[in-house]
Structures are given as structure tokens and as C-alpha cells.
Amino acid sequence: xxxxPFLSVRGLGVHYRDGRRRVAALHDVDFDLALGGRLALVGExxxxxxxxxLAIAGLLPENASITGTISFPSLGxxxxxxxxxxxxxxxxxxSLNPVLSIGDQIAEIVVVHRGVSWxxxxxxxxxxxxxxxxPQAQARLHGFPHEFSGGQRQRIAMAAALAxxxxxxxxxxxxxxxxxxxxxxxxxxxxxxxRERGLTLLFVxxxxxxxxxxxxxxxxxxxxxxxxxxPIGSVFAAPAHAYTRALLExxxxxxxxxxxxxxxxxxxxxTVRRPSEMSNG
Amino acid sequence: xxxLRAMILTGEGAAGLxxxxxxxxxxxxxxxxxxxDPLAIVGPPLVSPFSDTAYxxxxxxxxxxxxxxxxxxxxxxxxxxxxxxATALGIGALVGTLAGFFGGIVDEVLMRxxxxxxxxxxxxxxxxxxxxxxxxxxxxxxxxxxxxWPQPARIARAEVLSLRERDFVAAARVVGMHPLEIAVREIxxxxxxxxxxxxxxxxxxxxxxxxxxxxxxxxxxNRVTWGSMIAEGRTVLRGAPFLSIVPGLALVVTVLAVHLTxxxxxxxxGARRIEA
Amino acid sequence: xxxALILLLRRLIGAVPVLLIVAVGAFLLLEAAPGDxxxxxxxxxxxxxxxxxxxxxxxxxxxxxxxxxxLAYAAALARGDLGWSTAFQRPVLDVISERLPxxxxxxxxxxxxxxxxxxxxxxxxxxxxxxxxxxxxxxxSLAVYAMPGFWLGLVLIVIFAVDLRWLPIxxxxxxxxxxxxxxxxxxxxxxxxxxxxxxxxxxxxxYLRLMRDSMAEIWKEDFVRAARARxxxxxxxxxxxxxxxxxxxxxxxxxxxFGSMLGGSIVVEGVFAIxxxxxxxxxxxxxxxxxxxxxxxxxxAVIVIAVNLLTDIAYAVLDPRVGSSGTAA
Numbered sequence: 001x002x003x004x005p006f007l008s009v010r011g012l013g014v015h016y017r018d019g020r021r022r023v024a025a026l027h028d029v030d031f032d033l034a035l036g037g038r039l040a041l042v043g044e045x046x047x048x049x050x051x052x053x054l055a056i057a058g059l060l061p062e063n064a065s066i067t068g069t070i071s072f073p074s075l076g077x078x079x080x081x082x083x084x085x086x087x088x089x090x091x092x093x094x095s096l097n098p099v100l101s102i103g104d105q106i107a108e109i110v111v112v113h114r115g116v117s118w119x120x121x122x123x124x125x126x127x128x129x130x131x132x133x134x135p136q137a138q139a140r141l142h143g144f145p146h147e148f149s150g151g152q153r154q155r156i157a158m159a160a161a162l163a164x165x166x167x168x169x170x171x172x173x174x175x176x177x178x179x180x181x182x183x184x185x186x187x188x189x190x191x192x193x194x195r196e197r198g199l200t201l202l203f204v205x206x207x208x209x210x211x212x213x214x215x216x217x218x219x220x221x222x223x224x225x226x227x228x229x230x231p232i233g234s235v236f237a238a239p240a241h242a243y244t245r246a247l248l249e250x251x252x253x254x255x256x257x258x259x260x261x262x263x264x265x266x267x268x269x270x271t272v273r274r275p276s277e278m279s280n281g
Numbered sequence: 282x283x284x285l286r287a288m289i290l291t292g293e294g295a296a297g298l299x300x301x302x303x304x305x306x307x308x309x310x311x312x313x314x315x316x317x318d319p320l321a322i323v324g325p326p327l328v329s330p331f332s333d334t335a336y337x338x339x340x341x342x343x344x345x346x347x348x349x350x351x352x353x354x355x356x357x358x359x360x361x362x363x364x365x366x367a368t369a370l371g372i373g374a375l376v377g378t379l380a381g382f383f384g385g386i387v388d389e390v391l392m393r394x395x396x397x398x399x400x401x402x403x404x405x406x407x408x409x410x411x412x413x414x415x416x417x418x419x420x421x422x423x424x425x426x427x428x429x430w431p432q433p434a435r436i437a438r439a440e441v442l443s444l445r446e447r448d449f450v451a452a453a454r455v456v457g458m459h460p461l462e463i464a465v466r467e468i469x470x471x472x473x474x475x476x477x478x479x480x481x482x483x484x485x486x487x488x489x490x491x492x493x494x495x496x497x498x499x500x501x502x503n504r505v506t507w508g509s510m511i512a513e514g515r516t517v518l519r520g521a522p523f524l525s526i527v528p529g530l531a532l533v534v535t536v537l538a539v540h541l542t543x544x545x546x547x548x549x550x551g552a553r554r555i556e557a
Numbered sequence: 558x559x560x561a562l563i564l565l566l567r568r569l570i571g572a573v574p575v576l577l578i579v580a581v582g583a584f585l586l587l588e589a590a591p592g593d594x595x596x597x598x599x600x601x602x603x604x605x606x607x608x609x610x611x612x613x614x615x616x617x618x619x620x621x622x623x624x625x626x627x628l629a630y631a632a633a634l635a636r637g638d639l640g641w642s643t644a645f646q647r648p649v650l651d652v653i654s655e656r657l658p659x660x661x662x663x664x665x666x667x668x669x670x671x672x673x674x675x676x677x678x679x680x681x682x683x684x685x686x687x688x689x690x691x692x693x694x695x696x697x698s699l700a701v702y703a704m705p706g707f708w709l710g711l712v713l714i715v716i717f718a719v720d721l722r723w724l725p726i727x728x729x730x731x732x733x734x735x736x737x738x739x740x741x742x743x744x745x746x747x748x749x750x751x752x753x754x755x756x757x758x759x760x761x762x763x764y765l766r767l768m769r770d771s772m773a774e775i776w777k778e779d780f781v782r783a784a785r786a787r788x789x790x791x792x793x794x795x796x797x798x799x800x801x802x803x804x805x806x807x808x809x810x811x812x813x814x815f816g817s818m819l820g821g822s823i824v825v826e827g828v829f830a831i832x833x834x835x836x837x838x839x840x841x842x843x844x845x846x847x848x849x850x851x852x853x854x855x856x857x858a859v860i861v862i863a864v865n866l867l868t869d870i871a872y873a874v875l876d877p878r879v880g881s882s883g884t885a886a
Contacts, residue, residue, distance in 0.1 A: 059786055082788020089786075094779030097798050099805075099877060108797070109787050144877040157783070164788055397578035400858045404820030405838060409850050412842045413590045489705050493824050496707055497839065511708060522715045529708035536703035 004073040005032035006168065006200050007056065011068035014051050014060065025051040026224045028068075033217075035074065035167070038194065038201040040211035040232070042247075043221035049204045050172050052221065056202065057087050057170045079168070083113045086161030090173040092154040096145040102129070102156050103141025106163050113164035128159040132189060151182035155189065162193065169194065171203040175210070187213060208247060212236065220244050287549035294545020300538035308355040319353035319505050320345055327521050341510075341524050342517055351531055354507040357500075358535065361421055362487040368426035369483055370476070373433025380434070381441025392438075395431045403428025404490055408499070416499045425490050429483045436475050474550050481543025485536045492532055507532050564873055565866065572862045579858045580634055583851040584627050590847040639855065640848035644840065649852035653834060657856070659729055660833030663752055664815075664822055670757035671818075672764050672811055679768025679807075680800045686773040695769060698762035707824040710755035714828075717751060724751055727830035752829040760818055767810055771803035778802070805876055812868030816861045 014026040026048045033039050041049040054060050056070055058081060072079050079085050089095045097105055106128060107121035116124070122141060129137035132155040134148075145153055154174060161169060174190065175183040191214060194201045205211055211218050211232070218235050220228040220243065228241045239245045287294075311319075322344040323336070330339040330347065338347035380391040398406070407424035414420040494500050495508030507528040514524030621629075633640070639649035682694040718726045725731070730745050775781065776799060784798050823835035830836070834853055841850040873879045 057786060059782060080788060081786050085786075087783070087786040089779065089783055091779055095783035097780045097784065097802070099801055099875070100797065101877075108789065108793070112788060112790060112793070146878050160783075160787055393574045394578055397575045397582065397858075400575055400816065400861050401579060401582075401854055402816040402820035402823075402857055402861065404817075404823060405854055405857055408823070408838060408842060409586055409854055412845065412847065412850055413586050485703070492705050493707060496705075496824065497827065497842075499842070511711065515711065518711065518715060519719055522711075522719070525708070525711050526715070529705060529712070532705055532708065533700065533703045537700055540699060540703065 006035040006037070006072065006074055007033040007202075008071045008073060009056070009069070010071075012052070012055065012070060013067040014048075014055055015065050015067075016061075017063045017065070024224055025064075026055070029226045031219060031226060031229050033200060033202065035200055036198055038214060038216045039203075040215035040218045041202070041204045041221060042206070042208060042211050042218055044206065046223075047221040048224040049221045051224075053170050053172050053202060053204045057081070057085055059087065082109060082164035082166065084166050085168045085170060086164065086166040088154070088157050088161045088169070088171040088174045090176055092150045092157060092177060093145075095157045096153060096160075098145055101142050101144055102148075103143075106156075106160050109160055109163040125159075125163070128163060129156065131193075132156065132159045133185075134159075151178055151186065154178065154186055158189070158193065162197070166199075168200045168202065171201070173204050173206070176206070190214065220247070291545045291548045293541040294549060297538045297541030297543070297545050300534060301542055304355055304535060304538070305359065307352050308359050311352045311356060315349045315352060319349045323349075327517065329521075330523050330527065338527055339521075339523060341513060342521075347510075347524065347527060350505045350510055351507070351528060353505045354510060354528065354531070355535075357418075357504045357506045358488055358491060358532075361418065361425070361491045362484045365422040365425035365429065365487045365491075366480055366483040368422055369429035369487075370433045370480060372426060372430040373435075374437045376430065377434035377437025377439075378441055381438040381445070384445075388438075391434075395434050398427065399431045401428075403486075404493060407490055407494060411494065411499050416494070416501055418501050418504075421491060421494060421499075421501065424494075425487045428490070429486065432479060432483075433476070436479060474547060478543045478547050481539050481546070485539040485543075488532065488536050488539070564869060564879075568866050568869060572866075575862065576855075576858060577631070579855060580631055581627070583854055584630050587630075587847060587851060588623070590845075634855070639852035642841075642846055642849040642852075644844035644846035644849060649849050652837065652849065653852055653856055656832055656834045656837045659831055660822060660826070660835055663749065663756065663826070663831060663833060664819065666749065666753040667757035667760070667818065667822070668811075668815070670753060671760035672807075675761040675764030676768045676804070676807060678761075679765040680772065680795070680803075682765065683769040683772025683776075683799070683803065684795045686769070686776060691769065694765060698765045701762035702759060702766070704759055705824075706755050706759050706821045707828050709758060710751065710825055710828040713751045713755055724748075727828075729831055748829075749831075752825050752831055755828070756818065756821055756825045759821070760814065763814065764807060764810075767807045768800075768803060771806050772799055775799045775803045805872065808868055808872050808875060812865040815864045815868075816857075819857055819861065 009029055009031050012026060012029040013024065016023045016025055029052060031039075041052060043049040051060070051064075055064075055066060058079070060066070072084070075084055081087075096102065100108075103122055103125050106125035107118060110116060110121035110124050111118060114121070114124075126137045126141055129140065134140055134152060134155060145156070148156065158174075171190070175186050178186065187210065190201075190203075193199070194214075201214070203214065215232050217230065218228075218232045219226050220235075220241065222243050228235060228239065228244045230240075235244065236248060239248060323346045324333075324340050324344050326340055326342055326344040328336050328340040331337065332339070336346050336348065338351065340346055341350070376391055376395065380388045380395075403425075406428045407421075410424040410427060411420060414424075491500065491506065492508035492511070495506040496512045498509075498512065500506050500509055510528040511525045514521065514526075514528070517524060637650060639653070641647075642649045642652050645652050678694060682691040685691055714726055717724045725748050727748075729748050730736070730741065731748075736744050781794070781798055784794055789798065819835075822833070823838055825831070826833045826835035827839050834856065838850060838853045841847070841853065
């Protein structure tokens with residue numbers, strides 16, 4: 001009795017053209033995501049997790065080429081950015097236009113997708129800002145991005161992502177650039193928003209602990225391939241792939257550079273060692 | 282020399298260098314192929330271009346060959362443009378380095394002077410200077426350089442300041458070199474790209490200013506220049522517009538070639554950095 | 558508004574030392590020129606005996622040392638006295654004020670053409686960097702920017718005034734036409750068409766390239782990708798997000814390039830016989846009227862400073878980040 005999945009990815013591969021070379025970022029990725037599901041994409045840097053998220057969002061750079069399919073069965077057509085999917089990026093400073101007020105930027109999205117008047121859009125924007133806990137939202141509509149802190153800007157970005165009332169929210173390491181206290185607030189907010197709007201969530205993270213908090217399912221990427229995918233409970237209790245097992249053993253924050261790690265995963269045997277004992281450098 | 286190769290690989294660099302090389306060769310070999318006075322009368326006046334192989338580009342109002350005048354004009358243009366650009370870069374580098382090195386009141390004063398020179402339109406400054414000194418190649422070169430030195434000065438100063446940030450004085454002491462020695466080396470290395478593209482801009486501007494000055498009759502009276510040719514042609518504009526148009530085209534091609542060479546250089550440096 | 562006013566005040570104060578230095582430069586050039594004001598006066602009035610000459614020198618303060626002469630000069634400048642024009646036998650300031658309106662109109666129209674049309678074409682080219690229309694426009698503008706303004710003027714004269722006879726060859730208006738009101742306005746307009754085009758087209762190419770290059774850089778910014786992700790339609794994206802940000806460095810250049818255009822207007826006025834300040838400078842050169850030439854130089858400096866001030870204010874209005882001390886907590 002399985003309904004059609006919301007997102008279906010089959011045989012997805014992504015190459016970047018760099019000068020005369022072709023660099024493969026993703027190989028042969030297959031998975032489904034049901035409506036209302038929450039999937040965490042976990043992996044080290046360079047594993048292809050961001051590439052996967054951006055490919056689904058349709059935001060790969062020009063020098064990228066895609067093989068395989070990404071389909072949204074229930075949408076009937078290609079997903080409309082902003083309207084069917086919303087994206088939150090990693091860098092809070094960079095995702096807002098510096099010369100337009102935040103009210104204008106969010107209202108613009110509302111006008112484009114919901115076809116209401118600018119006045120109505122502005123009050124919807126104020127509501128959204130209030131919902132993401134920007135204090136004195138009505139007054140702050142006229143504020144510019146540089147007047148807000150990093151955490152606030154990320155929350156504004158979330159409001160912008162949701163302004164078009166999308167079904168799927170894609171978040172590419174939304175908290176990585178923030179300090180831990182601010183991270184917590186953001187994660188809680190994200191959780192609330194997804195729950196109250198019944199959104200489907202796809203988020204990229206290097207932090208396994210974060211994944212276990214927010215997600216129902218987890219997919220592990222290594223070297224551009226998806227090596228494991230399943231409900232978060234079962235994957236963490238009984239990982240099928242040696243790499244996942246090693247990850248959980250170390251409870252590594254995968255963002256820590258190789259040299260700083262006390263324990264390291266051997267890339268061949270997927271066993272855990274101290275770096276000094278490693279066979280390969 | 283790898284830079285040169287990289288430059289030729291970019292379309293712009295190839296075109297620019299090609300044209301400039303032809304120009305320089307033509308200018309240098311002019312006395313060989315066209316000996317004698319370029320202002321000598323060689324034939325009937327106002328012969329149209331492309332009508333007579335003896336005078337491929339025609340003759341002017343007095344019967345002088347446009348082709349010969351054009352080639353000799355290239356000599357003046359290149360001479361003035363290159364020396365004034367070099368002078369401007371030299372003055373600018375000196376002022377900028379002094380300002381950045383000493384800082385404080387010296388920096389303030391020198392920067393205000395730089396600003397003052399930038400506030401007066403360069404051409405007007407050249408005009409005023411020439412009026413006082415009289416037109417001759419050295420004064421023309423100086424006049425153009427007076428308008429162009431502020432920008433190199435700012436770049437030189439910026440380079441020196443960035444060096445100071447990097448605490449190179451202490452490093453120099455460690456290595457055993459005099460700070461000034463390191464400063465000069467570092468500046469030269471890092472400033473290469475902005476200096477070369479700036480040099481291209483200054484040379485191009487110098488070509489145009491020299492042309493404008495000689496168009497107005499303020500060029501060296503003993504030399505043929507493209508600007509003076511255009512001015513001469515103005516008197517017969519109705520009947521023989523080619524006399525003004527042809528030297529102008531030469532100017533456009535030269536300035537364009539200089540710009541393209543500069544852009545080719547910047548692109549080549551950029552490409553090499555990516556590959557490195 | 559307060560931000561802009563503070564900026565204005567700071568720039569005005571900063572302009573004083575600059576003008577002072579320009580005055581010093583002008584003074585030095587005056588000194589370097591052969592003969593002084595008394596010689597010029599005597600040359601025009603037919604000479605006098607040496608007693609009278611010394612008298613005049615004393616009267617005009619020309620027998621004192623250089624520093625005192627400079628102070629007298631500077632004091633006169635502060636009063637608005639720019640000296641005496643030997644060629645026109647009138648105060649320099651009067652002569653310049655008469656000619657100033659023509660130049661301001663010429664410069665204003667040329668700037669509007671260059672910046673207005675240039676930016677729009679730059680946006681058009683920059684909307685799709687690397688496309689055919691972008692490369693065509695970029696190449697063309699490179700060639701146009703290489704043209705000398707006076708040569709372009711002559712070419713336009715040949716085409717439009719000589720061959721096609723649509724437009725007049727020069728002057729500001731038809732002499733002794735007796736026209737007034739709208740007729741006169743149109744007449745002046747016809748006369749200004751070619752000069753404005755000669756001056757403006759070259760700088761149009763510059764602003765086209767600047768805007769286009771700026772847009773190419775802005776396209777790479779994160780917030781543009783984010784705007785696309787939010788579903789902002791292409792046209793809005795290009796105008797409200799990319800172009801609006803790309804405009805900022807181009808506005809800065811507007812101030813910096815104005816002086817260059819002012820210099821260019823000198824020759825253009827010469828070619829088209831426009832009775833403006835530029836042509837005045839040429840007349841001063843040919844008649845060796847150094848005080849007049851220096852007066853023009855000083856007034857030009859003032860105009861450039863004023864325009865730079867205006868562009869700074871415009872920039873402050875366009876960029877909300879100007880003048881803010883940083884992010885809130």
C-alpha cells in the first residue's frame with residue numbers, strides 16, 4: 001500500500017567540466033522520498049551530498065551535466081523553484097540581496113507566487129518574519145540584510161524559502177556557518193516549521209547528531225555514491241555498510257579536518273584506527 | 282616568456298600584439314623604406330586613396346603622400362605615448378611608494394597633491410602646461426605624464442600599504458635583508474598585473490591626448506603626427522574627407538591594439554594562475 | 558538623509574586643501590609664464606615709461622616676494638576674483654560665466670546619453686554574459702572607446718552635415734535668426750545634436766563595458782542563485798537583483814570619469830565652434846592669455862569636485878550599506 005513517492009531519483013550522475021577535465025561528483029544514485037518524509041544526506045566534504053541536493057533543486061552551475069532522472073510524480077511537471085521547492089543555503093550572509101529591504105525581498109516572492117497585491121504581500125511577509133522569530137517584524141520590514149546578525153539572516157532566508165508555500169524544503173548545511181547556540185535555535189525552528197506545514201524535508205549535513213534529531217531517514221554518501229539509505233532508527237541500530245558503522249563508532253563530526261581527528265576511518269577496510277596506525281597516509 | 286605564449290593564445294592578445302608589432306616595425310623601418318622628408322611634395326594634390334599605386338593612400342592638399350605621412354606619424358605617436366606612459370608610471374611609482382612607506386603627514390600631503398592632480402581634467406592640465414612651456418617633444422611628454430601619474434601613484438601606495446600589513450619588516454630582519462630591498466621586490470612582483478593593465482590604459486590615453494594636442498596645433502611643429510594630419514584634412518573636409526578619416530582610423534586601430542594587448546595580458550596571467 | 562549630509566560636509570571640508578593645491582599649481586604656472594599681468598596690460602594698452610611700470614607693479618602688488626604674491630592671489634581667488642583676461646580685456650570670471658551655460662548643457666546631455674544609454678545597453682549585454690549579443694556589443698564598444706572624440710565629430714560632420722545636410726556644421730544656434738521660444742529651443746537642439754553625439758558616444762561605450770562587466774561579476778554572487786531558487790522570474794531577476802547591484806560601481810565611475818569628459822569637451826567645442834568654456838580655453842591658448850586659461854582650470858576643478866560630491870550622494874542613496882557601522886547584535 002505504498003503511495004507514489006514525492007521525489008524519485010534514478011541512476012543520477014553529475015559531472016563537472018573543469019577546463020578540459022571532467023570530474024564526477026555523483027554516480028548512480030537511486031532513492032525515493034515520500035511526501036512528508038524527512039531525509040538527511042550525510043557525508044564528508046566532497047562526498048557529493050551538496051551536489052545531490054543542488055541537483056534536485058535544479059541549481060547546479062552551468063558547467064555541470066546530469067545523467068539519470070529526477071522526477072516528482074505527484075507534481076505532474078517539473079518543479080517550480082520557490083513554488084514547489086524552497087531552498088535554504090549554507091551562507092547566511094550571501095543569500096539576501098544587499099540593496100533591497102528584507103520586507104521587499106520576501107514580499108516579492110509572495111507576489112510572484114501567490115499573485116496578491118504588494119500591500120497584502122507585505123503583511124504576509126511581516127507574518128512570516130514574525131513566525132521565524134524576528135522581533136518587531138512589522139517595523140523590521142524596512143531593514144536591510146546587513147543590519148541583521150548571521151542567525152537572523154538565516155531565519156529570514158527560511159522565511160524567504162517558505163514564502164512561496166512549497167511542498168519540499170531543501171536545506172544545504174543550514175547551520176554549519178553559525179555558532180552552536182544559534183545552531184540550536186535554528187534547528188528547533190526548522191523542526192517546528194516542517195511539522196506545522198507538513199513539509200517534506202531534504203537536508204544536507206556533516207553532523208550525524210543533527211541528522212538524528214531532525215530526520216526520519218538517512219542516506220550516507222561516500223565518494224559520490226550512496227552507500228546506505230534507510231529509516232534512521234534501523235540504520236543507526238544496525239548499519240548495513242561498514243562505512244556507516246565506522247561513522248557511528250567514531251561519532252565523528254565529519255567536518256573536522258583529517259589532521260585534527262583523533263580517530264580515523266580507514267578508507268579501504270572501513271575500520272577505525274588512530275591516524276598513526278593507518279596503512280595509507 | 283610563457284606569459285607571452287599565453288597572451289598569444291587569447292584572441293585579444295594575439296590581435297593586439299600583432300597590430301602593435303606591425304606598427305612598431307613600420308615606425309622603426311620608416312627611414313629605410315621611405316627615406317627623406319615625409320613632408321616633401323611628391324605628386325599632384327588631393328589624389329584619392331586606392332586610385333594610384335604610387336600613392337596608395339592618396340595625397341594631401343599640398344601633394345604629400347598620405348602613406349608616408351602616416352608611417353612617420355606612427356613614429357611620433359609611439360615615441361610620445363610610450364615615453365609619457367613610462368614617465369607617468371615612474372613619477373607615480375615614486376610618489377606612491379614614498380607616501381606608503383613614510384605614512385603620516387607625508388602620506389597625507391602627497392595624497393592631497395595626487396587628488397588635486399586628479400581633479401583637474403588631464404587634457405586641460407596638459408593644455409595649460411604646454412601653453413606655458415611651448416610645444417616640443419619633451420614638454421609634450423611631461424604634459425601628458427602630469428595628467429596620468431595619479432593612478433599609478435595610488436596603486437603603488439596601495440601595494441606598499443598591503444606590504445606593511447604583512448609585517449615584512451620583522452621578516453626582513455630575520456632573513457637578513459634590508460626592508461627596502463624586500464619592499465621593492467615584493468612590490469614589483471605583486472603589482473605586475475595592475476601595472477601592466479594600467480600601462481596599457483595610460484599608453485592608449487597618451488596616444489589620444491597627443492593626437493588632440495597636435496590636432497589643435499600644439500604638437501611638435503617639426504614632426505608629422507596623425508593629429509596634425511587630421512587638422513590639415515579639416516580644411517578640405519568637404520572635398521577630401523579621407524584626409525581626416527584615414528589618420529583617425531590609424532589612431533583607432535592603435536588604441537584598440539593597445540587595449541587588446543592589455544586585456545590579453547590580464548587574461549593570460551589569470552589563466553596561468555588557475556593552472557598553477 | 559543624515560548619512561548623506563554628513564558625507565556632504567566631510568567631502569566639502571576635504572575639498573578645501575585640494576583646491577588650495579590647485580591654486581598653488583595655477584600660481585606656479587602663472588609665474589612660469591613669460592611676463593606678468595602688467596606686461597600683458599601694457600602690451601594691450603600700448604606701453605608706458607618705466608616709472609609708470611613700477612607704479613603699476615606696486616599697485617597690483619607685483620613687486621613683492623613670491624609668497625606674498627601667492628597669498629594675494631589666493632585671497633583674490635577666495636573673493637571670486639580670477640584675474641584679468643588679457644585677450645578679452647575683462648575680468649576672467651565674467652568671461653567664464655558667460656560661456657559656462659553652453660558647456661554645462663553640452664556636458665549634461667552628453668553624460669545623460671553616455672550613462673543612460675550606455676548602462677541600458679550594458680544591462681542588455683550583461684543579462685547573458687558570453688552570449689552573441691554580449692560579445693558583439695563588447696567588441697563594438699571597445700572599438701568605439703578607442704576613437705578620438707574630435708575625429709568622431711569630424712566623421713559625423715562629414716556624414717550628417719556635409720553629405721546628408723541634415724544638421725548644421727557648427728555653432729550653437731543659427732546666427733541672427735531672431736528665433737525665440739520653442740523655435741529657438743529646437744534650433745539649439747539641432748546644433749547640439751552632433752557635438753553631444755561626438756562626446757557622448759565614446760563614453761557610452763565606456764559605460765556599456767563597465768555595466769556589462771559589473772553584471773558579469775554580480776551574476777556569480779550567492780544571492781542571485783538564491784533569488785533564482787526562490788522562483789524570481791528572469792526579467793525581475795535581471796533588473797531588481799543583478800542590475801540594481803551592478804549599478805553601484807558604475808555610479809562611482811561616473812564621478813571619476815567626469816573630469817575626463819570635461820577635457821574631451823574642449824576639443825569637441827573646438828570642432829563644432831560651440832561658445833563654451835572649452836573653446837574659451839582654446840582661445841586662451843592661442844592668445845597666450847594665461848590668467849584666463851588658469852581661471853578655466855580652477856573652475857573646472859570646482860565643477861569636478863561638485864560632480865564627485867553629487868555622485869557620492871547618489872551612491873549613498875543607492876547603497877544602504879554606506880555609512881552603517883556594522884551588523885546589529
